[in-house]
Amino acid sequence: MPHAPIARQASSTDLYAWLEQRDDAEVLTHLRAENAYLEAELAEQGPLREQLFEEIKGRIRETDLSLPSPWGPWLYYQRTTAGDEYPRHYRCPRPTDGALSVDPAQEQLLLDPNALADGGFIALGAFTISPDHSLLAYSLDTSGDEIYHLFVKDLTSGAITTLPFDDCDGSLTWANDNQTLFFAELDDAHRPHKLYRHTLGQDGAELVFEEADGRFFLHCYRSSSERQLILLLSSKTTSESWVLDAATPQGAFRCLAPREDDHEYDVDHGQLDGQWAWLIRSNQSGINFALYAASEAQPERQHWRELIAHDPQVMLEGLSLNADAYVLSLREAGLPIIQVHPHGLPSYRVQLPDAAYSLSVQDTLEFASPLIRLRYEALNRPAQIRQLELASGAQQVLKETPVLGPFDADAYVSQRLWASAADGTQIPISLVAKREVLGQPAPLYLYGYGAYGESLDPWFSHARLSLLERGFVFAIAHVRGGGELGEAWYRAGKLEHKANSFSDFIACAEHLIASGYTRPQQLAISGGSAGGLLIGAVLNQRPELFAAAIAEVPFVDVLNTMQNPDLPLTVTEYDEWGDPHDPEVYARIKSYAPYENVRAQAYPAILAVAGYNDSRVQYWEAAKWVAKLRASKTDNHLLLLKTDLDAGHGGMSGRYQALKDVALEYSFLLKVLASAP
Known part of the structure; x- marks a missing residue:
């Protein structure tokens, strides 16, 4: 039997603080020992992991062409090829008849991330074509730490210029002179705080704006009209916008509304x-x-x-503009709504076939276009790109993500359930399973997040089919702290109300058990980042409810992190969690922080995943949590830690590596739940 690594305990109040010493030999030895222990414990699952990987890969069309986007004289698109980790970026001349068919004989390769990665990590940040279509500006992260290098490629000659700037956030914004680029620089806390203006062919860059308040991020982008540049400064609760005519990029930005506490706004032209x-x-x-x-x-x-x-009753989440209409992204009764306001015509809402779904404006195309594209999917329906005619409301499915092999959407049942929280609040649950599985307790995978007002709208997953085909039910708990039911829903799960997120998740689990969908011995839970905090908290509170848990890049050391303003993002997070330098806030965070509340009790099987180069949730949060769990828990259930030593917050960068990570997690679940009584 393999032996679990036992982390030494220091004499400080935080017994495992020594794991925070990045690149220390003892730390790296411990993390590698944890990785080796995981592989040893899951060695017998090797054939199953490979089977799952091939199974998932077999449903995905490995060689495919994205839906081309028309812009000016070109069609822009991506092509994925079997065996390649990343899609290549192309363009070809735009057909005069308005068709979207590409001509491979005339296509131009714009960027090949496979060649740039050379087998290592790579993440593409900005990919932006100059207004005259002659230049490509792009940015690359080669380690996973979300610090980018900037490049400009001449699309006529193929010459590539590396811009001599460091600590960049990866954003690049063109002015209309095709010579001026705006980019942002990160501070020591990984916050975009300075905006620079660079003229191609010149040395250096001019500082345009510096944001001194550590709570605010800055972001520069082009308006829908392509006539204006917008500089947005935003904290979690307050924002401020400055604008500049894109034709005069050397001018000064002007402020639309000076910041005022709790006034959030964004603009478009x-x-x-x-x-x-x-x-x-x-x-x-x-x-x-x-x-x-x-x-x-x-x-x-x-x-x-x-x-x-x-x-x-209705949340206005977003705004999209075309010359002849404005389109509102709304949220009502927990569902996304698209409402179109054509100029001079009655407004209308887009009609869709499913009861629970994900819907967003994917692309407004050119400003003068009478069409936009919507992305639509459901738990049992692969993503569709739908073309919407703004004036009439007519829809056309342009592309549906293929599922290779046997697949019938109607073989799966998608449901919306409601659980009652302790205070009587109704908590929505989205659920999918094969028809024949429902009606008796089954293995169930319950996912949650519940932070930052983010909405977990139902989404389709090729990989998830491997669980559904093995008799699993998949469910999403839409707990307070997310944005599914509007701003009030978000506020009811943050700051002094954060405990609602945890009790809501527990209420959803109890409802699924009481309704006969599953049993505690068959219930697995999962969440990542702030969702990992959710998982860690409910494991401390009600460990007997669950058989297994997966926590990806989990924010579990929240109290110590929020007390360290030198860490990336800490100060900006005060609006979400509170500032623990306030004794009342300190006590509140300490009452739920997963790491602080680990105690001597039985826990379910746990798999924690971290990224060594993660700048958002440091690798040591998972490492310290696992170390404390291993020293405290009273059971013999599996406790595994996987640290991707070459990855960041999003895990490994290639598509095949991502599938292997999913196969590992699924094999862990199948191993644990197979032994359930």
């Missing part, structure tokens, strides 16, 4: 009633946001006029 105008999404009249408009000449706050009033 387009046309309204035949005139150039600003459209502003703001929460100044209510937490679910309203829509305002202002003339191009007078965008300041005192000139805003209301277009769409605040609705306490």
Whole structure:
């Protein structure tokens, strides 16, 4: 039998703080020992892991062409090829008849990440073509730490220029002169805090803006009209926008509305009633946001006029603009809604076939286009790209992600359930299973997140079919702290209300058990990042409810992290978790922090996954948590830690490596649940 690595305990109050010494020989030895222990414990699962990998890969069309996007004289698209980890980026001349068919004989290879990776880690940040289509600006992260190098490629000659700037966040924004690029620099806390302006062919760059407040990130982007540049400064609760005519990039940005605590707004530029105008999404009249408009000449706050009033039942999540319409992304009763406002015509909502689904505006195409593209998927329905005619509402499915081999969406049942929280709040659950599985307790994989107002809308997964075909049920707990039911839902699961996220998740688990979908001996739970905090907290509170848990890059050492302002992102997170330098906040975080609350009790089988180069959730959070669990727990269940030594927050970068990671997690679950009584 392999022996689990036992981490030594230091004499400090934090017994495993020594694991925070990055690149220390003892730390690396311990992490490698944990990896070796995992492989030894799962060695008998090797054939199953390989079977799962081949099974999942076999459902994916390995050689495929993305849906081409028309822009100017070109069609832009990506092509994936069997055996390659990354898609290649291409363009070809745009057919004069408006078709989307590509001509391989005339196509031009723009970028090949496979060649750039050369077998190592690589992540593509920006990929942006100059307005005249002559240049490509792109950025690359080669370690997983989310620090990028910047490049410009001449698409006529093929010459590549490396821009001489360090500590970049990866963003690149063109001005309309095709010579000026704006980019952001990271501070020591990994926060984009400075905006620079660089003119091609010149040395250095000019500092345009510096954000001194550690809670605020800056981000520069082009407006939908392509006529304006927008600089957004935002914390978790407050924002401020500055704008600049894209034709005069050497000018000064102007502020639309100076920051005011708890006022969040974002802006876009387009046309309204035949005139150039600003459209502003703001929460100044209510937490679910309203829509305002202002003339191009007078965008300041005192000139805003209301277009769409605040609705306490409907969240205004986003805004998309075309020359002839504006499109609102709404959320009502836990579901995403697309509402179209064609100029001069009645507004309408996009109609869709499923009861629970994911829906978003994927691409507004060119500003003058009468069409936009929507991305639509459900737990049992692969992602579709739907073309929407803005004036009429007519839809056309342009592409559906293929599932190779036997697959019938109707063989799976997708449901929306509701669990009752302790305070009576109804918590939505999205669920999918094969028809014949429902009606009796089955292995169930319950996923959760519940932070930052992010919504876990139902999504399709090729890999998940391997569990569903083995009799699993898959469910998502839409707990408070997420954004599924609007801003109030988010606020009810953050700061002093964070405990609601944990009790909601437990209520969902209890509801699924009480309703006969599963039993505690068959219930596996999973979450990543802030969702890993959720998993760690509920494991401490109700370990007997679960048979297995997977925590990916888990934010489990929240109290120590939030007390260290030198770590990336800590100060910006005060609005989400609170500042533990306040004694009341300290006590509150300490009451639920997973690492702090590990105690002598039986825990289910646990797999924790970390990325050594992760700049968001440091690798040592999982390592310290596992070390404390191993020293404290009273059971003999599996406790495994996998640290990807060459990866960051998102894991390994290639598509095949990602499938191998999923196969590892699934084999762990199948091993654990196979022994359930």
